[in-house]
Amino acid sequence: MKRLINNQRGVTLIELLAALTLISLVFGGITYVAIQQNQAQQTFQQASIDRTILQATVAEMKRHIENAKELKEKGNNKIELTTAEGDIITYEITDGTLIENRELDGKRELLHNAELLETNGSIVDLKLQGEEKPIQMSQRKMVVVMARGEEETNEPSIPKHDFLIICRKGQPFTYPEESDFAKFKNQMDCDKENSTLSTKWHEQFHFSDGTYKIDTENFNVSHNLRISKGSLITTGSLITRTSRNVEINNGGIYLLGDFDSTGGTNRFKTNEIIADNLFLSSDPILDIKNDIKINYEIHVKGNVSLSAENITGDYLTLTNGSIVNIIGNTSLNNGISITGNAKLNTHNLSGQNLLINGSSGVNSSEIANLVDIENKIEINGGAFLNTKILSTDTIKLTGSSRAIINQEFKANKVTLTGTSRIIVNGKEWAQ
Numbered sequence: 001m002k003r004l005i006n007n008q009r010g011v012t013l014i015e016l017l018a019a020l021t022l023i024s025l026v027f028g029g030i031t032y033v034a035i036q037q038n039q040a041q042q043t044f045q046q047a048s049i050d051r052t053i054l055q056a057t058v059a060e061m062k063r064h065i066e067n068a069k070e071l072k073e074k075g076n077n078k079i080e081l082t083t084a085e086g087d088i089i090t091y092e093i094t095d096g097t098l099i100e101n102r103e104l105d106g107k108r109e110l111l112h113n114a115e116l117l118e119t120n121g122s123i124v125d126l127k128l129q130g131e132e133k134p135i136q137m138s139q140r141k142m143v144v145v146m147a148r149g150e151e152e153t154n155e156p157s158i159p160k161h162d163f164l165i166i167c168r169k170g171q172p173f174t175y176p177e178e179s180d181f182a183k184f185k186n187q188m189d190c191d192k193e194n195s196t197l198s199t200k201w202h203e204q205f206h207f208s209d210g211t212y213k214i215d216t217e218n219f220n221v222s223h224n225l226r227i228s229k230g231s232l233i234t235t236g237s238l239i240t241r242t243s244r245n246v247e248i249n250n251g252g253i254y255l256l257g258d259f260d261s262t263g264g265t266n267r268f269k270t271n272e273i274i275a276d277n278l279f280l281s282s283d284p285i286l287d288i289k290n291d292i293k294i295n296y297e298i299h300v301k302g303n304v305s306l307s308a309e310n311i312t313g314d315y316l317t318l319t320n321g322s323i324v325n326i327i328g329n330t331s332l333n334n335g336i337s338i339t340g341n342a343k344l345n346t347h348n349l350s351g352q353n354l355l356i357n358g359s360s361g362v363n364s365s366e367i368a369n370l371v372d373i374e375n376k377i378e379i380n381g382g383a384f385l386n387t388k389i390l391s392t393d394t395i396k397l398t399g400s401s402r403a404i405i406n407q408e409f410k411a412n413k414v415t416l417t418g419t420s421r422i423i424v425n426g427k428e429w430a431q
Contacts, residue, residue, distance in 0.1 A: 053111070054111065054128075055296075055297070057098075057110045057111055058126070058135055058137075059276060059277060059295075059296050059297075061091065061124075061126070061137060062137045062276075062295065062296070063256060063257070063276050063295070064081060064083060064089055065081060065124050065137045065138070065139055066137070066138065066139060066295070067083065067256055068081040068082060068083060068139050069081075069082045069083065069086075070082040071119060071122060071124070071139050072119070073118065073119045074090065074092075077092060077093035077094075077116065077117045077118070078090065078091070078092040078093075078117065079091050079092075079117060079118075079119050079124060087102065087103055088102075088103050089101070089102050089103075091117060092117070093114045093115070093116070093117050096112060096113060096114055096115070096129065097109050097110075097111070097112050097114065098110045098111040098112075098114040098117070098126075105169075111128070113128050113129040113130070114126065114127075114128060114129070115127045115128060115129045116134065122138055122139035123136060123137075123138050123139075124136070124137045124138070124139075125137075158231075158233055158254040158274070159211050159231050159233070159251070159252075159254070160211065161211045161212065161213035161233055162179075162210035162211050162212070162230065163175075163176040163179045163181060163210055163211070163212045163213070164176065164213050164215065165181060165197070165212065165213070165214045165215065165216075166215045166216070167190040167191075167192065167195060167196070167197040167214070167215070167216040168192065168195050168215060168216060168217075169192050169193060169194075169195050170192070171192070173190040173192065175188075179207065179208050179210065179212075180206065180207050180208040181207060181212070184199075184205055186200075187199060187200045187205070187223075188200065190216075194217065194218070195216050195217035195218070195236070196216060196217060196218040196219075196220060197214060197216045197218070197219050197220070198219075198220035198222065199220065199221055199222050199223045199225070200222075200223075204223065204224040204225075204226060205223060205224065205225045205226065206226045206228070207225075207226070207227045207228075207230075208228075209227075209228055209229040209230055210227075210229070210230045211227075211230040211231040211232075211233065211251060212227065212230065212231075212232055212233065213233040213234070213235075214232070214233065214234045214235070214236075215234075215235045216234065216235065216236050217235075217236040217237070217257070218236050218237050218239055218257070219234050219236065219237070219238050219239065220239045220240075221238065221239070221240045221246060222240070224245045224246075224247075225245070225246045225247070226245075226246075226247045226248075226249075227247075227248050227249065227251065228249050228250075229249060229250045229251070230248070230250070230251045231248060231251030231252050231253070231254060232248050232251070232252075232253050232254070233254045233255075234254075234255050234256065234257065235256045235257070236255070236256065236257040237255060237257030237258040237259070237260055237276075238253065238255055238257070238258075238259055238260065238275075239258075239260045239261075240260070240261045240266045240284075245266070245267045245268075245269075246266065246267070246268045246269070246270075247267075247268075247269045247270070248269070248270035248271070249269075249270075250271070251270065251271060252270055252271045252272040252273065252274065252290075253268075253270050253272070253273045253274070253275075254273075254274045254275075255273075255274065255275040255276065256276070257275070257276055258275060258276050258277040258278070258279060259273060259275040259277070259278045259279065259294075260277075260279045261279070261280050261281075261282075261284040261286075262279055262280070262281040262282060266282075266283075266284040266285070267284070267285045267286075267287075268284065268285070268286045268287070268288075269287045269288075270288060270289070271288070271289045271290050272288060272289070272290040272291050272292065272293070273286075273288055273291075273292045273293070273294075273308075274293045274294075275293075275294055275295070276294070276295045276296055277294065277295070277296050277297045277298070277299075278292070278294045278297070278298045278299070278300075278313070279299050280299065280300045280301070280304045280306065280322070281299075281300075281301040281302045281304065282302050282303070282304075283302065283303045283304070284304055284305075285304075285305045285306075286304075286305070286306045286307065286308070287307055288306075288307065288308035288309070289308075289309070290308070290309045290310075291308060291309050291310045291311070291312070292306075292308045292310070292311040292312070292313075293311075293312050293313075294311070294312065294313035294314070295313070295314065296313065296314045296315070297313065297314055297315045297317070298311070298313045298315065298316045298317065299317045300316075300317065300318045300319070300322040300324060300342070301317075301318075301319045301320050301322060302319075302320045302321060302322060303320075303321050303322070304322040304323065304324075305322075305323050305325075306322070306323070306324045306325070307324075307325045307326075307327075308325075308326055308327070309326070309327050309328050310326065310327075310328040310329045310330075310331070311324075311326050311329075311330050311331075311346075312329075312331045312332070313331075313332055313333070314332065314333045314334050315332065315333075315334050315335050315336075315337075316330070316332050316335075316336045316337070316351070317337045318337070318338045318339070318342035318343075318344060319337075319338075319339045319340050319342055320339075320340045320341065320342065321340060321341040321342060322342045322343070323342070323343045323345075324342075324343070324344050324345070324346075325345045325346075326344075326345065326346035326347070327346075327347065328346075328347050328348070329346070329347060329348045329349075329350070330344065330346040330348065330349045330350070331348075331350050331351070332350070332351035332352070333351070333352070334351065334352045334353070335351060335352055335353045335354075335355070336349070336351045336353065336354045336355070336373075337355045338354075338355070338356045338357070338358075338383075339355075339356075339357040339358070340357070340358065341358065342358075347369045347370075348369055348370040348371075348372070349370070349371045349372070349373075349387075350370075350371075350372045350373070351373055351374070352373070352374050352375050353373065353374075353375050353376050353377075353378075354371070354373045354376070354377045354378070354392075355377075355378050355380075356377075356378070356379045356380070356383040356384075356385060356401075357380045357381055357383055358380075358381050358382055358383035358384075358401075369387065369388050369389070370387065370388065370389045370391075371385065371387045371389070371390045371391070371392075372389075372391045372392075373391070373392040373393075374392070374393065375392070375393055375394065376392065376393065376394040376395070376396070377390075377392045377394070377395040377396070377403075378395075378396045378397075378398075379395075379396070379397045379398070379401040379402075379403060379420070380397075380398045380399055380401055381398070381399045381400070381401060382399060382400050382401060383401050384401060384402040384403065384404065385402075385403045385404070386404045386406075387403075387404070387405060387406070388405070388406045388407045388408075389405070389407050389408045389409075390403065390405045390408070390409050390410065390411070391408075391410040391411075392410070392411050393411065393412050393413065394411065394412065394413040394414075394415075395411045395413070395414050395415070395422075396414075396415040396416075396417075397415070397416050397417070397420035397421070397422065398417045398418055398420055399417075399418045399419070399420060400418060400419045400420060401418075401420045402420065402421050402422070402423065403421075403422045403423070404423045405422070405423065405424045405425070406425065406426075407425065409422070409424045409429065414429075
C-alpha cells in the first residue's frame with residue numbers, strides 16, 4: 001500500500017507528447033467535420049435559394065407567356081410579348097443573364113445562368129447552363145366556336161367581368177360608381193406605388209351581384225368578402241392573412257397570380273378556383289364545389305381543410321396535419337409529397353413521383369381507388385398507402401411503412417427494408 005501511495009514518478013515527456021498529439025488529432029478531426037458540415041449546409045442553403053429564385057422566375061414568365069395576347073421573337077435570345085392589359089414585356093439573354101424589360105418598371109436581372117431563349121409559334125424554350133433539356137412555356141390559346149360577326153379572342157377561359165377596379169402604378173384608382181364597390185371606397189386602400197389594393201376596417205364587404213375584375217398586382221383581403229351572384233377575377237394575387245370569410249356564390253375565383261392564405265382561420269366558399277400557385281397554411285378552410293385548377297405549385301401546411309371535386313397542378317406538397325379531400329381526381333404533372341400527419345383522401349391519384357413520410361401509427365395518406373405514379377413511390381416511417389390499384393415503375397418502403405393494395409399491383413422494381421410490408425388482396429407480397 002505504501003508503494004502505491006508513494007509512487008509519484010509523474011508523466012514522462014514522451015507520454016505527454018503522445019497525449020498532446022492524440023488530443024490534437026481528435027480536435028482536428030472534430031474541427032474538420034464541423035467545417036465540412038458548415039460548408040455543406042451553406043451549399044444546401046444556397047442551392048435552396050437558387051431553386052426558389054428559379055421557380056419564382058419561371059412561374060412569373062409562364063404566367064405572362066400563357067396569358068399573352070401576342071408573342072414574337074425579336075432577335076437572337078430575345079422575345080417580346082403583349083400582356084392582356086396591353087403592356088409590352090421583353091425577355092433577353094445577355095452574357096448569360098436573363099433580363100426582363102417592362103415599359104412601366106424598366107429592366108431587372110432575373111437569372112445569371114441562362115443559355116438559350118427562343119420561340120417557335122406559341123412555344124418558348126428557356127435553356128439554362130448545365131441542363132440538358134430546356135424549360136418549355138406555351139401561350140395559352142382557346143379554341144372558340146364563333147357565331148357570325150364575332151371576333152376570335154385569345155383571352156384565358158374566365159368569365160366576362162361586369163365591373164372593373166384598377167389599382168396600378170402610374171394610373172388613377174378607378175372603380176365602378178354604379179356598383180356597391182363605391183360604397184366601400186373609403187374602406188379600401190390603393191397603394192399605387194406597389195400596385196396593391198387592400199381592404200381596411202369593415203365588418204363585411206358585400207358586393208352587388210355581378211362579376212368583379214380587380215386589376216392589380218396584389219389584392220389583400222383582411223375582412224369578410226361576399227359576392228352573392230358572380231365571380232371574383234384578379235390580374236394578380238389574392239392574399240388573406242387574418243381570420244375572415246370569402247364567399248363567392250354561384251361563381252368562382254379566377255387569379256392570374258397566386259392564391260395565398262397563410263395566416264388565420266380563413267374560410268373560402270366558391271364553385272371553383274383557378275390560379276398560378278396555391279399556398280395554404282395555419283387554419284384555412286376551403287369548401288370548393290367543383291374544381292381547383294392550379295398552373296404550378298400547391299403547398300398545404302398545418303391545420304388546413306380543403307375539399308373539392310377535382311384538383312390539378314404541377315407539384316403538390318402536404319405537411320403538418322393538413323387534410324385534403326378530393327371526391328374525384330388528383331392529377332399532378334410532377335411530384336407529390338405528403339409528410340408529417342398530413343392526409344390525402346382522393347378517388348384517383350396520378351403524377352410522376354410520390355413521397356409519403358410519417359410517424360408510426362399515423363396515416364399519412366389514405367387513397368381510395370387508383371394510384372398511378374409514372375416513376376417512383378417512396379413510403380417511409382410509419383406512413384401507409386391504401387388503394388385498390390397501384391401502378392408504378394419503382395416503389396420503396398422503409399421503417400414500418402405499409403402499402404395495402406386490394407386488387408392489382410404493378411411495379412418493375414420493389415425495395416422493402418425494416419419491417420415495411422406490401423399486402424396485396426389480403427396476402428403478404430413476396431419478391
